Amino acid sequence: MSCIDDVFKKKRKKALIAYVTVGYPSIEATIKVVPMLAESGCDIVELGIPFSDPMADGATIQQASFCARQNGTTPKHCIELVRQLRQEVSIPLVFMTYYNPVFKYGIEKFCCDSVEAGVNGIIVPDMPPDEGFELETISHKQGLDLIYLLAPTSTAERIEMVVRRSRGFIYLVSVTGTTGARESLTTDLGELVTGIKKKTSKPICVGFGISTPQQAEQVASVADGVIVGSQIIKLMQAKDNFKSVCGFVKELRQAIDRAWSS
Amino acid sequence: MQPDKKGYFGEYGGRFVPETLIPVLDELEANYRVLKNDAAFWGEFESLSRDYSGRPTPLYDAEGMTGHCGGARIFLKREDLAHTGAHKINNALGQGLLARKMGKRRIIAETGAGQHGVATAAVCAKLGLKCIVYMGEEDVRRQALNVFRMKLMGAEVKTVCGGSRTLKDAINEAIRDWVTNARDSHYLLGSVVGPSPYPRMVRDFQSIIGKEARKQIKDKTGRLPDYIVACVGGGSNAIGIYHPFLKDEEIRLIGVEAAGKGLKSGMHAATLVAGSTGILHGTRSYLLQDKEGQIKQTHSISAGLDYPGVGPEHSFLKDSGRVKYVAVDDGQALEGFRLLCRTEGIMPAMESAHAIYYAAKLAGSLNRDEIIVINLSGRGDKDIDIVAEAMGAGL
Numbered sequence: 168m169s170c171i172d173d174v175f176k177k178k179r180k181k182a183l184i185a186y187v188t189v190g191y192p193s194i195e196a197t198i199k200v201v202p203m204l205a206e207s208g209c210d211i212v213e214l215g216i217p218f219s220d221p222m223a224d225g226a227t228i229q230q231a232s233f234c235a236r237q238n239g240t241t242p243k244h245c246i247e248l249v250r251q252l253r254q255e256v257s258i259p260l261v262f263m264t265y266y267n268p269v270f271k272y273g274i275e276k277f278c279c280d281s282v283e284a285g286v287n288g289i290i291v292p293d294m295p296p297d298e299g300f301e302l303e304t305i306s307h308k309q310g311l312d313l314i315y316l317l318a319p320t321s322t323a324e325r326i327e328m329v330v331r332r333s334r335g336f337i338y339l340v341s342v343t344g345t346t347g348a349r350e351s352l353t354t355d356l357g358e359l360v361t362g363i364k365k366k367t368s369k370p371i372c373v374g375f376g377i378s379t380p381q382q383a384e385q386v387a388s389v390a391d392g393v394i395v396g397s398q399i400i401k402l403m404q405a406k407d408n409f410k411s412v413c414g415f416v417k418e419l420r421q422a423i424d425r426a427w428s429s
Numbered sequence: 430m431q432p433d434k435k436g437y438f439g440e441y442g443g444r445f446v447p448e449t450l451i452p453v454l455d456e457l458e459a460n461y462r463v464l465k466n467d468a469a470f471w472g473e474f475e476s477l478s479r480d481y482s483g484r485p486t487p488l489y490d491a492e493g494m495t496g497h498c499g500g501a502r503i504f505l506k507r508e509d510l511a512h513t514g515a516h517k518i519n520n521a522l523g524q525g526l527l528a529r530k531m532g533k534r535r536i537i538a539e540t541g542a543g544q545h546g547v548a549t550a551a552v553c554a555k556l557g558l559k560c561i562v563y564m565g566e567e568d569v570r571r572q573a574l575n576v577f578r579m580k581l582m583g584a585e586v587k588t589v590c591g592g593s594r595t596l597k598d599a600i601n602e603a604i605r606d607w608v609t610n611a612r613d614s615h616y617l618l619g620s621v622v623g624p625s626p627y628p629r630m631v632r633d634f635q636s637i638i639g640k641e642a643r644k645q646i647k648d649k650t651g652r653l654p655d656y657i658v659a660c661v662g663g664g665s666n667a668i669g670i671y672h673p674f675l676k677d678e679e680i681r682l683i684g685v686e687a688a689g690k691g692l693k694s695g696m697h698a699a700t701l702v703a704g705s706t707g708i709l710h711g712t713r714s715y716l717l718q719d720k721e722g723q724i725k726q727t728h729s730i731s732a733g734l735d736y737p738g739v740g741p742e743h744s745f746l747k748d749s750g751r752v753k754y755v756a757v758d759d760g761q762a763l764e765g766f767r768l769l770c771r772t773e774g775i776m777p778a779m780e781s782a783h784a785i786y787y788a789a790k791l792a793g794s795l796n797r798d799e800i801i802v803i804n805l806s807g808r809g810d811k812d813i814d815i816v817a818e819a820m821g822a823g824l
Binding site: 322 | 444451604722
């Protein structure tokens with residue numbers, strides 16, 4: 168059983184997953200904020216390795232990626248950062264990045280170095296399972312969970328493939344679109360999750376567009392976990408020692424726990 | 430050649446896109462597979478190619494340029510005379526008809542030089558489809574004429590301010606729109622790049638260039654050419670003319686990329702000449718990238734070649750040795766531009782001017798009984814401001 172599986176075995180609550188772009192606004196900031204996110208109630212943190220052409224991301228994460236790259240953040244730095252974070256953070260850490268930086272680093276070496284530093288999983292939004300055999304085989308061998316995504320457009324056949332092959336959890340994209348805050352989520356989210364649940368007992372976490380405790384509560388009432396990214400990035404812009412971001416995470420935590428107990 | 434069932438040409442191609450788009454690509458591929466064998470569809474494509482686009486475009490015996498170069502006989506495939514001024518109309522028309530068949534009423538496109546945007550805007554106006562064109566801020570500036578042409582034909586032009594503000598970023602933004610509106614929108618991608626089935630589908634629509642050229646050169650000279658030269662950005666005009674000649678091993682095919690301010694300067698767009706394998710915009714192909722796998726900024730005097738990727742079939746053709754890829758810099762391309770203006774009274778697009786320059790040098794080194802066909806992929810009116818600026822002439 169992987170470290171990520173453990174999160175979902177704790178039946179007392181649903182998972183809160185936060186996303187931050189490594190190196191935004193600085194590497195030091197990432198080192199500082201991740202333990203604070205964990206303390207404020209996050210169960211898993213996704214660490215975004217910045218890429219020059221983030222086609223699945225909306226304006227907020229594009230801007231954060233751009234800024235992180237201006238700061239000189241490389242995949243090597245991201246791996247090194249996890250090694251450092253591991254001195255104080257025990258929750259699962261998952262890399263989120265596009266395929267090219269991994270490919271260029273060398274798939275085998277990337278998986279090996281990541282695991283060795285203490286990374287538990289990896290999400291690659293531009294690599295569907297159809298193209299994922301190589302990374303899947305290698306990451307599995309190294310003990311890194313390769314998390315695949317499902318979308319509202321996924322057909323029954325694709326849902327079956329993804330639930331069979333995704334490890335750790337299944338990342339369900341809540342909207343057809345890019346990352347970023349939205350006023351409303353897919354109206355048939357409950358139906359979507361129920362449909363997937365019929366085919367798997369693996370946990371389903373929902374992300375893209377979730378930016379308020381109300382939305383988090385709504386999602387948590389149907390799914391196993393809630394993923395929040397862009398809103399966290401936005402709140403990190405406040406120069407308040409991450410007070411507002413931690414406050415926001417605590418609110419999310421309460422909202423999600425409320426959904427669970429009700 | 431045909432790609433394998435996962436859309437690979439050898440090790441290049443595939444579908445590296447978010448999950449949301451995979452079912453959309455499946456739908457596109459299924460529809461295209463049916464239409465590929467639908468005589469009525471191709472009948473309409475051919476009829477509109479003739480009456481709307483003005484095909485077949487002439488194969489012109491360029492005696493003036495031939496005389497100037499003093500060697501091989503040069504023919505120009507006159508895609509510059511196609512409706513909207515470039516070969517881009519072939520693909521826009523084909524995909525426009527396909528989108529209409531699929532019931533998609535909203536068309537998304539990206540454009541660099543603006544030629545694909547103009548072609549798409551025209552086809553959408555003709556077929557009654559809504560048209561949104563993404564264009565980098567830098568390209569909007571240097572191709573103002575085309576921006577206005579698109580607007581006149583009813584397209585909405587969206588300026589992209591992210592990244593390098595050129596074609597690459599316009600594609601990113603078009604993909605983001607597509608992911609968001611996949612159910613009712615068709616992404617009318619303008620080159621042989623992107624996820625499968627685009628590289629093959631765009632090639633099929635563009636190979637009309639080579640089919641015509643093959644017949645025309647035989648009619649005019651009684652034989653096939655010795656060389657075919659075309660410029661390569663994403664590579665659609667080049668694939669279009671090469672394709673019907675790929676099996677004729679004795680014909681040398683040459684692709685001319687943009688060396689910008691010189692290969693050593695790092696400011697260029699010579700993906701096949703100076704790049705390495707990677708994944709961008711949904712496909713595995715040669716790329717211009719740094720050692721961390723970040724996509725590099727490119728530079729070319731011609732907006733249409735200013736792209737860090739290239740079609741996967743070109744990558745395959747490079748590795749197999751079937752096509753030779755070379756690079757021509759900004760200054761040389763300008764020389765090619767002026768050469769064709771003066772020897773033939775034809776103003777080539779700056780993209781095509783790269784091929785003109787290389788072919789002119791090549792012709793001079795060959796015998797008079799050899800034949801070169803150059804794909805003159807577009808006309809140069811859109812580039813007048815850039816040429817004037819580069820020559821230091823005020824307009």
